[in-house]
Amino acid sequence: MPEDLDGAVAGIIAGDRRALAEAITLVESTLPEHQEQCAKLLTALPVQEHIGTRIGVTGAPGVGKSTLIEAMGMHMVRDGRRVAVLAIDPSSELHGGSILGDKTRMTDLARHPDAFVRSSPSSGTLGGLARRTREAIKLCEAAGYSDIIIETVGVGQSETAVAGVSDVFLLLVSPGGGDELQGIKRGIMELADIVIVTKSDGDLALRATQSVGEYRSALSFLIPRYSGMPSQVVPVSAHSGDGVDVLIGIVRDRWARLHSSGLLTQVRATQLVDEMWVAVQDGLIEAARATDALSLDVLTHDVARGTTSPHAAAAMIIQAVKRNTSSA
Amino acid sequence: MPEDLDGAVAGIIAGDRRALAEAITLVESTLPEHQEQCAKLLTALPVQEHIGTRIGVTGAPGVGKSTLIEAMGMHMVRDGRRVAVLAIDPSSELHGGSILGDKTRMTDLARHPDAFVRSSPSSGTLGGLARRTREAIKLCEAAGYSDIIIETVGVGQSETAVAGVSDVFLLLVSPGGGDELQGIKRGIMELADIVIVTKSDGDLALRATQSVGEYRSALSFLIPRYSGMPSQVVPVSAHSGDGVDVLIGIVRDRWARLHSSGLLTQVRATQLVDEMWVAVQDGLIEAARATDALSLDVLTHDVARGTTSPHAAAAMIIQAVKRNTSSA
Numbered sequence: 001m002p003e004d005l006d007g008a009v010a011g012i013i014a015g016d017r018r019a020l021a022e023a024i025t026l027v028e029s030t031l032p033e034h035q036e037q038c039a040k041l042l043t044a045l046p047v048q049e050h051i052g053t054r055i056g057v058t059g060a061p062g063v064g065k066s067t068l069i070e071a072m073g074m075h076m077v078r079d080g081r082r083v084a085v086l087a088i089d090p091s092s093e094l095h096g097g098s099i100l101g102d103k104t105r106m107t108d109l110a111r112h113p114d115a116f117v118r119s120s121p122s123s124g125t126l127g128g129l130a131r132r133t134r135e136a137i138k139l140c141e142a143a144g145y146s147d148i149i150i151e152t153v154g155v156g157q158s159e160t161a162v163a164g165v166s167d168v169f170l171l172l173v174s175p176g177g178g179d180e181l182q183g184i185k186r187g188i189m190e191l192a193d194i195v196i197v198t199k200s201d202g203d204l205a206l207r208a209t210q211s212v213g214e215y216r217s218a219l220s221f222l223i224p225r226y227s228g229m230p231s232q233v234v235p236v237s238a239h240s241g242d243g244v245d246v247l248i249g250i251v252r253d254r255w256a257r258l259h260s261s262g263l264l265t266q267v268r269a270t271q272l273v274d275e276m277w278v279a280v281q282d283g284l285i286e287a288a289r290a291t292d293a294l295s296l297d298v299l300t301h302d303v304a305r306g307t308t309s310p311h312a313a314a315a316m317i318i319q320a321v322k323r324n325t326s327s328a
Numbered sequence: 329m330p331e332d333l334d335g336a337v338a339g340i341i342a343g344d345r346r347a348l349a350e351a352i353t354l355v356e357s358t359l360p361e362h363q364e365q366c367a368k369l370l371t372a373l374p375v376q377e378h379i380g381t382r383i384g385v386t387g388a389p390g391v392g393k394s395t396l397i398e399a400m401g402m403h404m405v406r407d408g409r410r411v412a413v414l415a416i417d418p419s420s421e422l423h424g425g426s427i428l429g430d431k432t433r434m435t436d437l438a439r440h441p442d443a444f445v446r447s448s449p450s451s452g453t454l455g456g457l458a459r460r461t462r463e464a465i466k467l468c469e470a471a472g473y474s475d476i477i478i479e480t481v482g483v484g485q486s487e488t489a490v491a492g493v494s495d496v497f498l499l500l501v502s503p504g505g506g507d508e509l510q511g512i513k514r515g516i517m518e519l520a521d522i523v524i525v526t527k528s529d530g531d532l533a534l535r536a537t538q539s540v541g542e543y544r545s546a547l548s549f550l551i552p553r554y555s556g557m558p559s560q561v562v563p564v565s566a567h568s569g570d571g572v573d574v575l576i577g578i579v580r581d582r583w584a585r586l587h588s589s590g591l592l593t594q595v596r597a598t599q600l601v602d603e604m605w606v607a608v609q610d611g612l613i614e615a616a617r618a619t620d621a622l623s624l625d626v627l628t629h630d631v632a633r634g635t636t637s638p639h640a641a642a643a644m645i646i647q648a649v650k651r652n653t654s655s656a
Contacts, residue, residue: 039637047634131639189549218546221517269632276631277613279642284612284649285605303604304597306375309367311459314607321612322649 005037009044012143017116020143027135028120042135045142051264052141053255056166057151058159058188063172064198066105067238069149073109075244076147084116084145085109086136088129088152088162116145122158127282129161130275137165163191164271164278167258168251169225172196173215175208190222193231194250200235200243208235226263229254284321293320333365337372340471345444348471355463356448370463373470379592380469381583384494385479386487386516391500392526394433395566397477401437403572404475412444412473413437414464416457416480416490444473450486453614455607457489462603465493491519492599492606495586496579497553500524501543503536518550521559522578528563528571536563554591557582612649621648 011019026038059065073083085106110117120136122129137148150166152158163169171192189195195215200208215233224230232250236243258264289296294316302308339347354366387393401411413434438445448464450457465476478494480486491497499520517523523543528536543561552558560578564571586592617624622644630636 039640042637127639127642131637214545215549217542218549221543221546272631272634272638273628276628276638276641276645279639280616280645281609281613283642283646284616285609287646287650288608288612300601300604303600306600309370309459310462310600310604311455311607312367313604314455314611317604317608318611318615322615 005040005044008041012045012139015144020116020139021118023139024118024120024136027132027139030124038135042138045138051268052137052146052148053251054137054165054167055147055149055251056159056162056169057149057172058153058162058170059172059196059198060174061153063174064238065151065153065172068172068196068198068236068244069151070106070109071238071241071244072248073106073115073147073149074112075241075248077109077112077114079248081147082114082116082145083109083112083147083149084140084143085118085149085151086133086140087117087119088122088133088150088158089119116140116143122152125282125286127275127279129158130164130278133161134165134271134275159188159191164274167264167267168193168254170194170196170251172198173211175199175204175211189218191225192219193225193229193254194247195219195231195233196247197233197235198238201237201240211235226258226267229257287321288317291317291320293323333368333372336369340373340467343472348444348467349446351467352446352448352464355460355467358452366463370466373466379596380465380474380476381579382465382493382495383475383477383579384487384490384497385477385500386481386490386498387500387524387526388502389481391502392566393479393481393500396500396524396526396564396572397479398434398437399566399569399572400576401434401443401475401477402440403576405437405440405442407576409475410442410473411437411440411475411477412468412471413446413477413479414461414468415445415447416450416461416478416486417447444468444471450480453610455603455610457486458492458603458606461489462493462599487516487519492602495592495595496521496582498522498524498579500526501539503527503532503539517546519553520547521553521557521582522575523547523559523561524575525561525563526566529565529568539563554586554595557585615649616645619645619648621651 008019008023012023023038023041026034026041029035029038057065057069069085073085076083106117109115118136120132124132133150137150140148150162152162169191171188171194173195175197197208197211197215200212212233212235219231219233222231234243234247234250236247238244255264258267296317299308299313299316303310303313336347336351340351351366351369354362354369357363357366385393385397397413401413404411434445437443446464448460452460461478465478468476478490480490497519499516499522501523503525525536525539525543528540540561540563547559547561550559562571562575562578564575566572583592586595624645627636627641627644631638631641
């Protein structure tokens with residue numbers, strides 16, 4: 001990160017990828033000095049007139065997220081859009097970053113002058129992940145990217161964080177097989193605006209058509225995220241490209257409706273306030289877990305055995321936090 | 329409530345309904361002196377050797393919960409069981425108690441010597457409701473009730489609290505119509521161990537059979553609450569009694585499997601620890617909302633407008649709680 005704040009801001013606005021990449025690294029840093037620099041940088045960025053289309057994408061490993069994102073991204077850049085892909089990657093914690101991996105996965109898109117592909121670790125709390133993702137999106141938008149695709153493999157709470165910062169949230173599923181088999185977590189289907197049945201080609205075409213029907217039926221039992229905008233199911237073959245244009249059309253249409261109705265402004269304001277309360281909750285629970293005024297292990301054991309009531313134990317923990325005796 | 333603790337304990341154990349009813353009133357009271365008496369009473373009760381079967385029941389208004397619970401309860405008492413029904417009733421806050429209402433709803437059961445029917449308000453936090461419900465269950469078990477049915481109409485967070493204290497959780501739905509139309513909240517279907525299609529008789533019989541198939545298909549997409557115990561869908565006609573025996577058989581079978589596998593002990597220990605953390609979270613968020621060190625309204629407005637970052641605002645709120653400057 002350049003010491004020079006003005007230089008960094010100018011670089012990002014001018015679309016300098018290196019300046020953008022460095023700023024995102026700052027967003028991800030847990031060092032207090034970086035967080036301070038980061039807050040300054042975000043404040044120094046001009047307020048965006050044009051807001052990007054924020055598209056969240058999740059699905060089990062192997063379902064074809066990268067292939068679809070590459071197909072979508074290439075379609076978008078051909079339409080004259082500038083596309084940023086932020087991959088929230090649990091593996092990057094383990095393997096020390098997988099930026100190369102992503103660049104390898106999305107070869108054409110990563111090389112395209114109008115696209116930017118970046119992996120970020122998914123570590124930390126739900127609130128922390130939501131913050132970093134939202135800040136990275138803000139940086140990409142300042143750098144002139146009009147479509148921001150946020151990808152997550154869906155381990156831990158990352159889908160919830162990604163759904164919370166997305167305007168349109170896509171869930172990718174394979175044709176056939178219950179989702180139990182696909183390892184889709186509870187509640188994820190209810191966050192999805194669009195369920196995409198991938199690999200809808202060749203031998204799997206018939207199976208995919210069946211799956212589309214099954215998902216439509218299943219989704220009819222769930223309350224959509226935005227009232228008046230029921231969830232949709234779309235078959236796509238990222239390999240042949242079939243369905244990708246239809247999918248993008250649906251995403252554009254949904255976003256336009258959110259935008260023109262004023263719902264988007266409202267949704268984003270709600271997202272920010274929700275993010276504040278998630279961060280309050282995370283911070284306070286963290287303080288509670290770090291309290292050294294009492295032994296949490298002993299207390300938990302007593303509660304589990306039934307010798308201390310959960311509420312008596314909770315009252316003790318709350319008092320410890322309020323007395324600020326936590327080590328956090 | 330008798331001043332005499334030993335008398336109260338003896339009364340409850342002897343199966344005196346008045347003593348049980350008075351103790352539950354104490355559990356529901358928000359007065360500190362009552363809560364203190366209540367804690368003493370719960371501690372004084374002997375540890376239960378036999379644990380009851382805790383059955384949660386939810387569903388939209390008008391779906392037939394009372395009719396089904398009466399049919400189930402009468403079946404159970406005929407089997408030699410003693411049945412307590414705890415109805416978590418959001419309306420009782422508004423109308424100053426609806427015990428009479430419930431007694432009118434479940435006429436035969438409420439009059440049966442081996443049954444106990446009680447309505448409780450659903451006011452307060454999720455943690456508070458979970459506490460009161462769990463304590464009321466404990467009192468009923470001490471009074472010798474072997475089947476505890478906890479009913480909630482599912483407004484606010486009451487289903488989550490009820491599911492959290494239940495061994496088996498039942499969701500009642502009407503034949504036909506998506507659940508959107510039935511007003512079932514997000515995530516509730518995922519808590520259900522058994523989905524019951526009510527009114528499966530007469531003109532609706534065919535529609536009910538269809539619904540059973542649709543729900544089976546929809547549930548196959550969700551991960552069951554207990555691994556290895558997939559959710560089940562059962563058609564029931566509470567009026568004719570068809571299916572009630574099958575339903576009770578399934579409940580008994582599921583419970584027996586939970587019990588013999590040791591999962592029940594584990595589940596209940598987890599429920600208690602979860603309840604502790606929910607109460608910690610509720611208490612801390614309550615303290616955060618009550619903080620008078622800063623104006624939450626102004627802060628929320630600034631966050632919604634984007635002039636203050638959600639995380640900067642959260643940090644201020646957390647500090648205010650830790651400094652114990654809240655008025656709560």
